[in-house]
Amino acid sequence: MIVGLDMGGTNIDGVIIEDGNIINTIKKPTNRDDLFGSIWSTLKELLTGYDKTKIDRINLSTTVSTNAIVENKTSSVGMIIQSGPGIANDFLACGDENVFISGYVDHRGNVIEGLNLSEVKNAVKLFKKKNIDSFAVVTKFSTRNPENEIRIKEILENFSPITMGHTVSGKLSFPRRVYTSYLNSAVHSTFNDFAANIKKSMEIEGINALIFILKADGGTMNMNTAEEKPVETILSGPAASFMGITAMLPTDKDAILLDVGGTTTDIFFLADGVPLFEPLGIKIGKYNTLVRAIYSVSIGLGGDSSINIKNGKVKIGPKREGKPYAFGGPQPTPTDAMITLELIGYDHDYKKKAHESMSLLGKELNLSAEDMAKLVLETMGNMIKYKIDKLLEKINSQPVYTIKELLYGKKLEPKLINIIGGPAEVLTPILKDKFNLPCYYPENYHVANAVGAALARPTAEITMHVDTSKKTLSVPELEIYEKVDRNYSLNFAKERALRLIKESAISIGETKDEIDAEIIEENSFNMVRGFYTTGKDIRVKAQIKPGLIHQLGGDNNA
Amino acid sequence: MLKAKNRLGLVFFPAFDWAISPTHPEREERLLYTRDQLFEEGIEDIEGVEFFNPIVADEKDIERVHFCVPDVKSRVTQSHLISAGGAIKALQMILENKVDKSFALTRPPGHHAHRVVYGDRGFCIINIEAVMLERIRQEYGNLRVAIVDTDCHHGDGTQDIFWNDKDTLFISFHQDGRTLYPGTGSIDEFGGPGGYGYNINIPLPPGTGEDGFLYVLDNVVMPILDEYNPDIIINSAGQDNHYTDPITHMNFTAQGYAELNYRLNPHMAVLEGGYSIEGALPYVNLGIILAMAGLDYSNVHEPDYNKEKLRQSRDITEYVKKVCELVYSRWKNKDGLRLKDLGNATHIDRQRQIYYDTDGILENQVQNFKVCKKCSGINTIDSRNDKGYHIFAITIPRDACNSCVDEGHRLYKNTPNSFTNVYLQDRVNDEFYAK
């Protein structure tokens, strides 16, 4: 048995899946003041009547870290930042105290100017005086050479947590590394308290299952990893929906995935069945991060969005003013339009109110209630189409760096649309018409996100850099920095990367023998100094892409 | 998050899969460390900085500027069409008001490519900026443009292409041709009869540093630009004046390049040469980008930067001052000089020998410029090389009067078959003929 729980801003959804079939579901409101309590009571109710010893794993998508950041309830963090020459660094001061230290590592990982230990010691004094005990230390190009970060951590030994920049990602972006490291330390105690509560309660209940936490990239990690890198738990909600759509409507084509809710519509894309990712990482609040995430765009358009007429045009959203008019809300909504057209069935009284709202709206445009309702749904379709066309244009013009990619690179050309959410069934024929593409929706859409969480598997990405003239190999994500031979080749690097990423998947909880690892980027540059080749600069990225523990049984599909 | 004062478009296309040859300076690795530096600095996240992919220029774009011998296909590769396309895209984005400024970081460079193209010179086959400019003029009308070439080498190709065009002011400052490839770029190379005085060379002594370059900018370049008042200013941004460059002898710095771009305030920059790929390019390009975006560049410098050590000698300061005085006084007196140097001639001949260093080809050519009262006049090139080609090329300029257009076509028809190739560039009708 697998249990999936997805904690959203308003609801917690849960499912139990056994042998690919959904055997129980639950939906409960989220109590924002007691997130752990909400989860625990939902879980208990979900499991009532089921044999707890048969639970293999519990997959959890939680907003604990996200909420702490969004609501500014994080720990104070002392930042030690070594920025060296470059862009003026004042915009990086994201901590509660920020100490900028001298010293510099260049783009090849050479230490140009060493640490000034007295600066570090003064920073420690300052943090102590201010009663700060969470830290992050980040140096420019630390992915290439982390020795300054490691030394500073040694000096700070008595404090915890300390996030070192190079451990959060192997990608180059110093500002993002600073913000990500900051956030990791800032949510550390919030998440670890939550984790401790969960573990304690499970023990009391006698549940002896593996616990996995969902990440924004559609994968999972085990609790130990999450405790160390809680920043990876942020914004996993859209990933849960995404995985749910993938589980219910599998495809290996280019596709548009939509989750239409009450307030918003989330948009995702698949390229040959593989999710599109954020190029560098997800943004949370004002912070750009290096947290790997599925590319998702949310627009303020849903079943409960309020409708206005402006300058003779129908305007839907981006706000939700309340419930649909039919249910006593203040404003007409797309849901009212659907009820009016009998696309969703409701009692006479509700229908009357919905009709009334459409007819009021229609008056301004000289339309009958029915024609107004049709126009509303058409407009909704047009808005989705317009947005997606814009996104596709942007996606298809993302920077490329080789002639081959520029001339022959893959362009995303969706062949179908998969849609979930309340209005999914009603929107299906409209979108089919607007996009001229087949459009599908599943039966069990209301628990799609919990199903997505339940079936998600561990994911990982690593960035390998080999410099054979310096004879170094590095994989920052795994804290690997070692010496290699001058003859190290791209093929060695690729093999090694695949091996390492499989090991890494196992370390974060993958159990399957067959791990589907792949190389997603590979480059080897001849390094020439003067007229001689002095070595090779090899760059390899490997990933384990999001996948399902197993497919859902046939009767769960549309 | 940082926000740029000027919306800046970047066409960053390092062509990681293209090299002239594996150990050639123009190889895959050239912009690798620049990319690392720019990405690590977080350029992608600066609000107002936007990245664009190049478009691919077409043959017609090349034929507007060059006579490729025997034809475009034989001389030009995809990489050149993309490099030029990158520059075109960068300027289009400005003219369509998508950005305020743009920087095309594309390769290979182009400023050594002349009108006639037999092969590769100074790592250049086609002139990226010229191809861009003539395509843009075709699309957006006849802009008045100033190109300021800050590469260490004389921009001899760009000079050749706009030699007779007073709507394209060309200013090049470079290490003195007597001490560096390609050898040209003296003060008295002043333009053809149709654009006399609009080709300005400022040869500088080896060892010139920040003070010298900025002195040239403040005392010659800026005053001339103020008087010329162009629609568009382009920085032909070679980066080989840098003190670490392996093939030149100047003392310029990343901080200096940034300051120069801040003061010059160009609409657009196009990368040219610069082969100190580890020690200079990452910092110089960062500096130029920040300066163009209107962001603080005061903290940009090389790891081993030492302002005092790189300061130019007093002799150089004095010498540079004299060069500047001479160049500026010639600009002020260009009409008088025209009368003195060209008199009432009806045709001006220009005889040259051009060496293609990369491909080892020697070319001899005679250009002939007609002096026309109504337009800048048709001109011809009679060129032969040591590989057996002997071509005749006719250009009808953009502003040609009717009788010059007719004369050009007549000349093309009547040119005998004794030449291996005959070409006609009719810029009035945007047509190209070859026989």
Ligand SMILES: [Zn+2]
């Ligand atoms: Zn040069």
Ligand SMILES: [Zn+2]
């Ligand atoms: Zn004429």
